[in-house]
Amino acid sequence: MELVAKEIEVKIGKKEIVKNISIHVNKQQFVGLIGPNGCGKSTLLKSIYKSLVPQKGMVFLDDLDVLKSPEKKISQHLGVVGQFNEMHFDLTVQQMVMLGRTPHKKMLESDNQKDFDIVEEALTRTNLQSYRGRSFLSLSGGEKQRVILARTIAQQPKFMILDEPTNHLDIRYQIEILSCVKDLNIGVLAALHDLEMAAHYCDYLYAVKDGGIYAHGTPQEVLTPETIETLYHIKCQTFTNPVTNGLGFAYGL
Template identity: 85%
Template sequence: MELTAKGMEVRIGKKEIVKNVSLLVKNQQFVGLIGPNGCGKSTLLKSIYKSLVPQKGTVFLDDMDVLKTSEKKVSQRLGVVGQFNEMNFDLTVGQMVMLGRTPHKKLLESDKREDYAIVEEALARTNLLDYKDRSFLSLSGGEKQRVILARTIAQQPKFMILDEPTNHLDIRYQLEILSCVKGLNIGVLAALHDLEMAAYYCDYLYAIKNGEVYAHGTPEQVLTPETIESLYQVKCQTYINPVTNGLGFAFGI
């Protein structure tokens, strides 16, 4: 399933945050958005998954016009894992993950054997089977994020958007979440802060600066010292990381 966004423009108040951005995620491709804080990455993603209404632009998942299609139908194909997932009420981990089946149900339809099997599989994929009866609110930040990922997997989406899902997590949980998503073999569009993670997991990158696409291409094409300095105002040298065999980065002011 391909995602195509064309001519996306988003204003908040009088400020133009996203300026005529177009991007493409091919079938089963893992595409990353990189750029400094405030460059428009999350705003762009929110306009793609309909949390914000863009002033201009189109978004298609294959032939589905996302911006003109009901939330329920979009959620049957598109799953979103965000950065913040705080709740004012408590559910068990199993109940949280079962919420991922909602887009596939009629109003007040009860959970079926198939739903429970899908939830069990999602819990297994995220190493959460032993947490099924735990309180969601009792979990650590990394554990909560894995639950949200499991809930999204239970939706059985054909495409997934990650809106800076690992931004406040330690390295272990970053690796667990991104490795799990990569293993789903579906299209992914992810906003990422860690450049080594972006280089390792992404097939293609879009670098965003001041609400516009500054550069795009493979990680090797985009993550150059010149581009990184322009984006982040820091000096950088790249090297081959002996652990990942991918790009590594050494920074200086």
């Protein structure tokens, strides 16, 4: 699906957090949001998937008006993976992933063989087959994030939003999660902290500063030393990473 968000504005109290932002994600495109802490990335994403209601703006997934549609209808098309997934009750990994089938079921409808097949595919995609009987609460942070991703995959979304999904995770889990999402070949909008990850996985970037779009374009166009210094107040040099053949970064104060 194609995502179009137009002229989004969000205020919390009297403070304007998101200032007239418009973004566009084409079908099967992986688009990243970068910018410093507090710049408005997560607030923008929350307004797009309707966790927050913007004061102004429109959000469409193809012809679906997200801001005016019921939650169940949205969840049949849009999946969300956030950075904090703590729970106060326990389920097995398989039970957690099965929750992803909820938007596609009628009230009190039992799980059927199709649901189990879809969950099995999601567990396979995220390398969690051997975890199916494990307690979710017993898992590490990276393992929990893979389970949440598997649950989202089980929704069979046509578009996915990632709200800093690799924050606080080690490099292995960052690569596993972003590679898995990239391989889904669906539209993705992701807020990312790691610039090398953004350069490697994203087709297009929006750089956010003080609640507005400061720059946008391909990673090569956006991730320049000048833009990085403006966003993060740090000196930076870019180079070609010999391992990935993509952009690499050297930082200094």
